[in-house]
Amino acid sequence: MSAAGxxxxxxxxxxxxxxxxxxxxxxxxxTFVLPLMLLAVIASGTSAAQGLRGFPDxxxxxxxxIPGTIVQGALLAGLTSGTAMAGDIEGGxxxxxxxxxxxxxxxxxxxxxxxxxxxxxxxxxxxxVGLLFGAHYPGGPGAALAAxxxxxxxxxxxxxxxxxxxxxxxxxxxxxxxxxxxxxxLFSAPAFFPRELLTPALRSVAEYNPxxxxxxxxxxxxxxxxxxxxPWTGLAAALLLAAATVSLATLALRERLRTA
Amino acid sequence: MSVALALxxxxxxxxxxxxxxxxxxxxxxxVFLLGMTGQFGRLxxxxxxPTDSYLxxxxxxxxxxxxGFAGAATxxxxxxxxxxxxxxxxxxxxxxRPVLLVGPILGGVTRSLVPATVVLVVGLALGAELPGGVPGxxxxxxxxxxxxxxxxxWGTFLAxxxxxxxxxxxxxxxxxxxxxxxxxxxxxxxxxxxxxxxAGVNPVTHVLELARQATVSGIEPSLAHTLPxxxxxxxxxxxxxxxxxxxLRRLGR
Numbered sequence: 001m002s003a004a005g006x007x008x009x010x011x012x013x014x015x016x017x018x019x020x021x022x023x024x025x026x027x028x029x030x031t032f033v034l035p036l037m038l039l040a041v042i043a044s045g046t047s048a049a050q051g052l053r054g055f056p057d058x059x060x061x062x063x064x065x066i067p068g069t070i071v072q073g074a075l076l077a078g079l080t081s082g083t084a085m086a087g088d089i090e091g092g093x094x095x096x097x098x099x100x101x102x103x104x105x106x107x108x109x110x111x112x113x114x115x116x117x118x119x120x121x122x123x124x125x126x127x128x129v130g131l132l133f134g135a136h137y138p139g140g141p142g143a144a145l146a147a148x149x150x151x152x153x154x155x156x157x158x159x160x161x162x163x164x165x166x167x168x169x170x171x172x173x174x175x176x177x178x179x180x181x182x183x184x185x186l187f188s189a190p191a192f193f194p195r196e197l198l199t200p201a202l203r204s205v206a207e208y209n210p211x212x213x214x215x216x217x218x219x220x221x222x223x224x225x226x227x228x229x230x231p232w233t234g235l236a237a238a239l240l241l242a243a244a245t246v247s248l249a250t251l252a253l254r255e256r257l258r259t260a
Numbered sequence: 261m262s263v264a265l266a267l268x269x270x271x272x273x274x275x276x277x278x279x280x281x282x283x284x285x286x287x288x289x290x291v292f293l294l295g296m297t298g299q300f301g302r303l304x305x306x307x308x309x310p311t312d313s314y315l316x317x318x319x320x321x322x323x324x325x326x327x328g329f330a331g332a333a334t335x336x337x338x339x340x341x342x343x344x345x346x347x348x349x350x351x352x353x354x355x356x357r358p359v360l361l362v363g364p365i366l367g368g369v370t371r372s373l374v375p376a377t378v379v380l381v382v383g384l385a386l387g388a389e390l391p392g393g394v395p396g397x398x399x400x401x402x403x404x405x406x407x408x409x410x411x412x413x414w415g416t417f418l419a420x421x422x423x424x425x426x427x428x429x430x431x432x433x434x435x436x437x438x439x440x441x442x443x444x445x446x447x448x449x450x451x452x453x454x455x456x457x458x459a460g461v462n463p464v465t466h467v468l469e470l471a472r473q474a475t476v477s478g479i480e481p482s483l484a485h486t487l488p489x490x491x492x493x494x495x496x497x498x499x500x501x502x503x504x505x506x507x508l509r510r511l512g513r
Contacts (some may be wrong), residue, residue, distance in 0.1 A: 029429045037437065043453035046443035048306050180288040186294025193302075202298030 009102045010110045016113020020084060030179075031076045031122060036129060039069040042192050054196055062135040066126060067218035068191030070147065071211055073122045074155040075182045079175070081115040082162020086172040104257065108167075108249050112159045119155030123148045139224035146231060147218045154214050158185075160245030167252035171236055181258040189215050194228075213237035263355045267363025271337065273371060285333065286375040289326035290382055293318055298388075300445060307447040310478025311389070319383035319446050320400060320471035324407050324464075325377025328435035331408035334368035335415015336428040343362035343425060357508050365412040371479030372408035376401065388475055395481040396474030399489075403471035407464070411435050413500035438464045463492035469497075 022028065039062075055093045059062045088094040092096045095109050127137070128142055137144055166175055190198055190213040198206060217234020220226050293315075301314040310319055338361075340348040350360050380400070384390065392399065409488040422430075441458045442465040443451065451459055459465050470489025473481045 029433065034277070034436075037433070037440070041440040041444065041455065043340070044453050045451060046300055047302060047452045048446060048450040049303055050302070052302055052305060169402045177283065180291050183291045183295055187291065187299060191299065193299045197302045199301040205298075225459075 004205075006106050009106045010113050011099075013097075013107065013110025014113030014117055015086060017081065017111055018117050020185045020199070021080065021114070021118055031073065031080055031118070032125065032207055035069045035072045035076065035126065038072065038147045039066065039126075042068070049193070049197075052197060054194070055196055056225075056228055059136040061140050062130055062133060062148050063137060063222060065192045065220065066130045067203075067215050067222060068186070069126050069130075070123050070151045071154060071189070071191060072186050073126060074119050074128060074151045075186060075211075076156050077122055077155040077161050078158025078160075079179065079182055080118070081111055081159040081201065081237055082166045083172065084174040085111055085163050085173045086166040086170060090167060090172050091168040093212055095213070098257070099225055100199045104218060104253055105250050108160075108246070108253055111163060112249075113161035115155050116152045119152040120148055122155075123151040123185050137224075138220045139221050143221040143224060147221045150214060150218055150221070150231070150234055150238055152236065153235070154211070157242035157245050160242060160247075164245065164248040164252040167249060170256075185211055191215050192214055197255050210237040212242045263353070263359050264362040264366065264450035267360065267451075268366040268370070269363075270377045271334070271364045271367025273381035274337065277371055277479040280511075283327060284357070284414055285329045285371075286305075286378050286419065287378050289322040289331065292323040292377055293383060294326060294386075296445070297321075303446060306446075306450055308447060309446060312477045313387070313389055315383055315386055316475040316477070317374060317472070318339045318397070319380060319475050320468060321439065322374040322379045322383070323400060323404050324468065325435070325439050327372035327408040328439060329432060330375060331365075331368045331411025331413075332428075332431040332435050333371070334364050334412040334413045335417075335419040335431045337370050338416055338424060339423065339425045339427055341418035342511075351511065352489040358505060361416055361504060365409055365416070368412040369405050369408045370406055376404040383475070389448045389477060390475060391477045392474040392479075392481045399481060399486060400471045400474040403467050403489060403493075406490075406497070407467055410427060410493060410496040410500055411438075413497065413504045417436055417500060417503040420504065420511055422450075438462065439468075442468055463496055 021031075043062045043065050046065075049055060050058075050061055056064075078227030088097075098104070102255045125183075127147070131137070139147075162175065164195070165178070188202065188205045189209045190206055191211075193202060195206055195212065195216070213229075214234045214237055215235075216229030218229070220234075221231050269407050287455075296318050297315045303309065304312045304314045304317070311316075338347065341350075347360075351357070353360075390396065411434075414434050418427045418431050421427075441455065442462045448456065448459060448465070468477060468489075468490040469485050472479045473485050479485055481497075
């Protein structure tokens with residue numbers, strides 16, 4: 001099939017992934033509502049932290065913690081795509097796709113295209129809700145767009161990892177049960193607090209978590225202060241992670257076909 | 261009584277026979293415990309924080325969270341039994357209908373001991389304090405068992421209302437909201453804005469205070485810290501129990 005034909009397959013599969021997501025309200029709950037609930041509680045429950053010595057001078061505390069919510073959304077969007085893929089495998093739909101005359105990698109990329117679309121919608125939604133509740137983004141609209149793009153790449157990266165697990169195991173229940181580990185990735189990065197104010201043990205762990213650089217980059221973009229986070233380092237971390245996990249997913253698909 | 265015991269044993273079998281069934285419900289609160297402590301540990305430096313160990317502040321919260329999720333799972337299991345038709349067969353049994361709910365909720369309370377204990381042990385191993393001693397520990401476990409019962413009734417009410425496992429996330433979100441719209445992260449004096457108001461009227465704030473007698477040095481075991489928590493649990497038990505019974509009465513009509 002031509003490149004244009006493969007592109008159409010990717011778009012069609014991406015659109016299907018998004019449609020399924022929006023037709024099943026229970027899938028929207030964890031991806032859209034849960035991060036906002038956590039944001040609301042953290043923004044209000046810990047805002048006294050601005051009085052701590054060493055806390056950066058920011059225009060709004062909500063604007064400071066919202067990058068954590070954006071990255072949490074990206075993690076959940078990625079995990080949801082893996083869960084949906086495992087559902088397709090268990091339900092037999094993925095086997096039917098394998099019989100189609102298309103490149104196999106397009107099946108993975110199509111699923112991840114849906115994740116990318118979901119993340120763009122999600123991050124835009126989070127930023128708008130934040131704005132409604134008084135968050136300021138001194139970085140301006142351009143920086144907000146860059147933050148949306150960075151979150152989308154991160155969602156694809158996590159989606160690649162979740163797809164690799166789904167393809168390797170084909171187990172829906174396994175994918176559902178790794179939900180808590182999303183929070184391991186989130187909390188081992190400075191998602192809601194400056195890295196300098198994390199406990200020493202967590203600060204050491206955070207250095208090795210690529211999401212640290214993504215969340216700091218989003219924060220740097222939105223606050224318009226590169227001293228808080230360098231956007232280019234965040235972009236490099238997100239791209240490297242995405243390249244690694246999408247390769248893993250492709251390898252897992254190849255392995256699945258070899259052993260099937 | 262024997263029916264309730266049989267159903268209690270059945271709900272425990274699900275845990276014993278399904279490998280790893282308790283793992284997510286246990287891991288999630290431990291992850292929250294470690295994550296929250298790492299992220300917000302420095303908050304104890306603020307004036308008005310009753311302890312200088314944030315881990316000690318968060319341990320009871322994570323214990324309640326684990327117990328609450330174990331309780332909410334009772335609702336998910338009931339919804340599954342309703343969907344598969346198993347509960348319809350129980351309904352024709354010659355026993356009072358409320359008895360059919362007692363066993364699974366007792367099962368939830370028994371299951372909740374696992375996450376609560378794991379969280380406590382992890383917390384203590386990492387340096388959480390235990391100034392409340394045995395009375396404090398009793399208060400912590402009473403709070404966990406009571407909150408698990410309340411969460412079980414909430415899940416049961418939703419299961420009987422929606423009669424589908426798809427209501428599962430709603431059951432968990434209810435527990436999540438109840439726990440976090442309280443003095444979860446900081447004491448009431450440090451809360452700002454709408455959350456201060458929400459925590460003031462949320463009965464779980466008092467349940468948390470009951471539980472925190474075990475690990476927070478500024479909240480010593482006393483009747484003043486115990487009674488409000490017990491009353492809050494009794495109030496939630498009465499309200500959600502009534503709703504669950506209404507749902508049960510409507511089933512099959």
